[in-house]
Amino acid sequence: MEKPSLLPLLDARLPLNEEKVAEAARLAGVPLAQAWGVVRYYPRYRGLPQGRLLVDDPVARARGFARLLEEADGTHPPLGLEALSPVYVRLEGGERHVEHGGSLVPFHRFRLPFSLGHGERLLPPEPILDLEAYQRMGGLAGLEGLLKGRLSPDGLIQAVEEAGLLGRGGAAFPTHIKMRAVAQGEPPRYLVVNADESEPGNFKDRFLLEHHPFLVLEGALLAALAIGASRIFLYVRDEFEAAMRGLEKAIAELEEAGRLPVPTEVFRSGGLYICGEETALLESMEGKRAEPRLKPPFPVEKGLWGRPTLVQNVETLASLPLLLREGPGAWRAREPKLFSISGDVERPGLYELPLGTPLEDALRKAGGEPGELRAVLLGGAAGVFTRDLSFPLRYRDRLPLGAGAIVAFGKGVDLWEVLLGLTEFFREESCGKCFPCPLGTAVQVEMVRRRERDRSLVQHLGQTLRGSLCGLGQSAYWAYQSLLEVEGAA
Amino acid sequence: MRLKVNGQEREAQEGTLLLDLVEVPTLCHHPHTETKGLCRLCLVEVGGRLVPACATEAQEGMEVRTDTEGLRALRRTLLEWLALATDLSQAPSLLELLEAHQGQPQRWGGLGLTRKEREPIRDNPFFLRDYAKCVNCRRCVDACGDGIMGVYALTLEDRGLLAHPTTPLDRPLPETPCVFCGNCIQVCPTGALRPLSMEV
Ligand code: SF4
Ligand code: SF4
Ligand code: SF4
Ligand code: FES
Numbered sequence: 001m002e003k004p005s006l007l008p009l010l011d012a013r014l015p016l017n018e019e020k021v022a023e024a025a026r027l028a029g030v031p032l033a034q035a036w037g038v039v040r041y042y043p044r045y046r047g048l049p050q051g052r053l054l055v056d057d058p059v060a061r062a063r064g065f066a067r068l069l070e071e072a073d074g075t076h077p078p079l080g081l082e083a084l085s086p087v088y089v090r091l092e093g094g095e096r097h098v099e100h101g102g103s104l105v106p107f108h109r110f111r112l113p114f115s116l117g118h119g120e121r122l123l124p125p126e127p128i129l130d131l132e133a134y135q136r137m138g139g140l141a142g143l144e145g146l147l148k149g150r151l152s153p154d155g156l157i158q159a160v161e162e163a164g165l166l167g168r169g170g171a172a173f174p175t176h177i178k179m180r181a182v183a184q185g186e187p188p189r190y191l192v193v194n195a196d197e198s199e200p201g202n203f204k205d206r207f208l209l210e211h212h213p214f215l216v217l218e219g220a221l222l223a224a225l226a227i228g229a230s231r232i233f234l235y236v237r238d239e240f241e242a243a244m245r246g247l248e249k250a251i252a253e254l255e256e257a258g259r260l261p262v263p264t265e266v267f268r269s270g271g272l273y274i275c276g277e278e279t280a281l282l283e284s285m286e287g288k289r290a291e292p293r294l295k296p297p298f299p300v301e302k303g304l305w306g307r308p309t310l311v312q313n314v315e316t317l318a319s320l321p322l323l324l325r326e327g328p329g330a331w332r333a334r335e336p337k338l339f340s341i342s343g344d345v346e347r348p349g350l351y352e353l354p355l356g357t358p359l360e361d362a363l364r365k366a367g368g369e370p371g372e373l374r375a376v377l378l379g380g381a382a383g384v385f386t387r388d389l390s391f392p393l394r395y396r397d398r399l400p401l402g403a404g405a406i407v408a409f410g411k412g413v414d415l416w417e418v419l420l421g422l423t424e425f426f427r428e429e430s431c432g433k434c435f436p437c438p439l440g441t442a443v444q445v446e447m448v449r450r451r452e453r454d455r456s457l458v459q460h461l462g463q464t465l466r467g468s469l470c471g472l473g474q475s476a477y478w479a480y481q482s483l484l485e486v487e488g489a490a
Numbered sequence: 491m492r493l494k495v496n497g498q499e500r501e502a503q504e505g506t507l508l509l510d511l512v513e514v515p516t517l518c519h520h521p522h523t524e525t526k527g528l529c530r531l532c533l534v535e536v537g538g539r540l541v542p543a544c545a546t547e548a549q550e551g552m553e554v555r556t557d558t559e560g561l562r563a564l565r566r567t568l569l570e571w572l573a574l575a576t577d578l579s580q581a582p583s584l585l586e587l588l589e590a591h592q593g594q595p596q597r598w599g600g601l602g603l604t605r606k607e608r609e610p611i612r613d614n615p616f617f618l619r620d621y622a623k624c625v626n627c628r629r630c631v632d633a634c635g636d637g638i639m640g641v642y643a644l645t646l647e648d649r650g651l652l653a654h655p656t657t658p659l660d661r662p663l664p665e666t667p668c669v670f671c672g673n674c675i676q677v678c679p680t681g682a683l684r685p686l687s688m689e690v
Contacts, residue, residue, distance in 0.1 A: 040656065443598050
């Protein structure tokens, strides 16, 4: 049964000492051992590195990382700032700032400073941050329809099925199947919005949360009503402070307007890449180390506190109001998807494009010159390097689309440097629960350092990582393997 | 109920663990603790997917493979990596497995991170905690907590390759709820926890 979660109790007591940890454990009703395991797991309880930190993302790696690092006190994991990269973060005491283009902006005020790029789009290009503006553009129509009975919960799930919506978090699982499975479970049921985006090269969810909080919330409310969820939790990446504040403000506005049919709250994430893995996310909400669970059982049957839970990505949910407005058929014909495009293109940023758009067209939209590129990293850290620019950006085709990250690298870029950054990222983010991943990601870093090209070694590395417990380890070698293929093709 | 193991028809009870039907090495699984599915040494292929035999129940019509080339490479590599990162000198069964799988840890070159440099912790008269030898199977943590004792004198420290057991607030064991029942030593597969009476 539901207990007060340990993480918010610890957060309220930062900076921690032994008494405060013991007090939080008591209030959460868990053994001190559990609380200590948690404190020794999450960076913010262990103590974050202080000073001026270079954000370590693939674009920074392509821009002479070693030279940039000379001006920094250390590195910071990717923050979805690839379109601006290189960027520094200043951490002093409890204060966090983004340092970019000569200005210093506190995290709680920092929103991605660009609008939606050119493209055929359903999403408004400029931010919509108050309820009135949202309603002016037709917002809340879907929710009204559901509340007034013009649309039934099952009708909504049917519309999602007709639209053919696939989860936008990377796994591309049919959304309606998950929704139906939860809707059929015993109540209470929960909806958890996975807003923990930390995949290098991706900033689409960050953009939606910061620029379109009402759209995200309407989507979450629609999904919650469709599955009969009694509560909504938005699990938001720890660093997205502006997004958290914006969401809290939007929730309050909806509540005041009497438009919040399901209790909704923001949950500050654990602040690690693995927290975005849906079962690790649930573990952290339950006050444990964010370590993936063995599946089955799947969250749709046994999720948060053992209850049927729909864990759904931000973009997937934000698609629901748009899908209802367009009509499932029209939506399906277009299948809009958000792509984060960064690196060696003229206008890095976020683009809404129909699935099936050839990669080279996507690059051109962002002002990229396909002929000038050495390769593209498609799908983020858990993605692949490719030179196949005719690839139609579609799920379950030859290459993994992931959450839609596209990072372009020009002719002068040393891709091995970029790869080294990705492999170090995996080594740092491995939770350490299963065996192949912490061992294999550590071995991999050393192999990439010495630019190992021995086929059988790389093959055995891949075969072994493939046996990892969760997607982090399972995909950790894709970029390496694909770089060797790109090299072979060059 | 019928299933196929390496192409051969087998009869099994509904709900039997695959582990009871196939010959595969294990490390993290222990019948007295709830640990399972972590080490991945017991992985088998079911319909092209890798599943841990210690945490997967037999089902009607399953086609299980235990000896594909990929699985052999996986077990060999995993054992090699364990030997690279961890001191296996007190884990004879793992060393035997390494040899049986023709493991050659050196083929991977060096490893930046290693567990081998950890100093043994002598904080009680009964046993030693020597985490240079620990593979982080968590059997001890589970035995002390949910699995057997319900005492919670052990928990986990850190992430990634450096993750390993510790005590609440990192206190010496006598200052924790530990009752020195010895269950954790009993379940430890690597000699990372061992009675002091066995030390010379
Ligand atoms: S694959 Fe890596 S991140 Fe996933 S459970 Fe295993 S150690 Fe943890
Ligand atoms: S000896 Fe102490 S640490 Fe080990 S299982 Fe018993 S109570 Fe737990
Ligand atoms: S000390 Fe032994 S039982 Fe405990 S995790 Fe390490 S190897 Fe496993
Ligand atoms: S024995 Fe099955 S995964 Fe460890």
